[in-house]
Amino acid sequence: MKQSTKAALALQTALLTLGSLAAAQKVETPVVIGVAVAQTSNTALLGQEQVIGAKFAEKFLNARGGINGTPFKLVFQDTGGDEAGAINAFQNLITQAKAVGIVGPTLSQQAFAADPIAERAKVPVLGPSNTAKGVPEIGEYVARVSAPVSIVAPNAVRQALKLDPKIKRVAVLYAQNDAFSTSETGTFQQTAKDQGLTVATVQKFQTTDSDFTTQVTSVLNEKVDLVIISGLAADGGNLVKQLRQLGYKGLIIGGNGLNTSNMFPVCQKLCDGVIIAQAYSPAQPSAVNQVFVKEYRAQYKKDPPQFAAQAYAGVQVMVEALKAIDRKKKLSQWDLGELRNALNKQILLGTYNTPLGPISFDKEGEVQQKEFYVAQIKMADAKNGSFVFLK
Secondary structure, eight states: OOHHHHHHHHHHHHHHHHHHHHHHHHSOOOEEEEEEEOOSSTTHHHHHHHHHHHHHHHHHHHHTTTBTTBOEEEEEEEOTTSHHHHHHHHHIIIIISOOSOEEOOSSHHHHHHHHHHHHHHTOOEEESSOOSTTSGGGOTTEEESSOOHHHHTHHHHHHHHHHOTTOOEEEEEEETTOHHHHHHHHHHHHHHHHTTOEEEEEEEEOTTOOOOHHHHHHHHHTTOSEEEEESOHHHHHHHHHHHHHTTOOSEEEEOGGGOSGGGHHHHGGGGTTOEEEESOOTTOOOHHHHHHHHHHHHHHSSOOOHHHHHHHHHHHHHHHHHHHHHHHSOGGGSOHHHHHHHHHHHHHHOOEEETTEEEEEOTTOOEEOOOOEEEEEEESSSSOEEEEEEO
């Protein structure tokens, strides 16, 4: 082979190699968004649905272009069911994963412990299920897509009175070691009084309890017409079961912590009839929600639950806010600290058409949502049931 031919081939190979390297360099590094929810402990009955909703958003939104062509990657951290787990998850996402923002944690109790860490690091947080009073006020970098209990919970009491106008006496039970439950029970008790009902007894328990004989006996002795429970899926489900097993026949309202089909295996057929206020319905008529429901049903063979929809919405809000920032200045040109600050500001500026319906935020990070619902559990058998939405 002539020397000139060899030189030409070498040049061509070098150019092809350089072209390949240039093309590789054009592949955008995924933007990291942290998701800190409960994947273990008794809180996992809620967190498992949040993981599904967030992963669904990652797959669905990336398939539609991600952040203006740049993909995003969710990095998950397990918060467990306590404050220490949430703190550790937040620290890992902030310092190791270098997440631009965090969707989480699962519990309000955890938010009060972990959100201040993100606040000090100037990392935006979107609470997917933190409904207790005072969460958005934790700091400038804290917001939530989950409507506060003060707005959602009263709907369940009003619906119970529609189903049984003769209700007069109420028993209230709540998990005293959980910030959300203590916040929610205050709303429930005030709503009951506002509706002219008598709160005959207030019983406390722990989210780790499994035997509620003492509390149920007190309820039965008061001959109440309605029982209202604020707790989590595991303890709340066991409480429902024991109320029915020991003879309580009246209506039962479950708080937001019982708002999951993962409760069905706990109280089984005895879950039937429990009333729960909802911040989400698969029947929400927006085009975004109908696409979400269709795709979710195709993948999971069931309707998306509230906790999955709210986690999806949290991821969606962060992605859409990042898209807005990227249109002004490419994300790759931002310093991480500057991008976190810009993301926090943009989240509060936007209006988002989510599966929850159109939402926005006030200056403190409180979600602005218009539509709410009430559902009643209908069990088909010992394991399978559904939330039937009431009018």
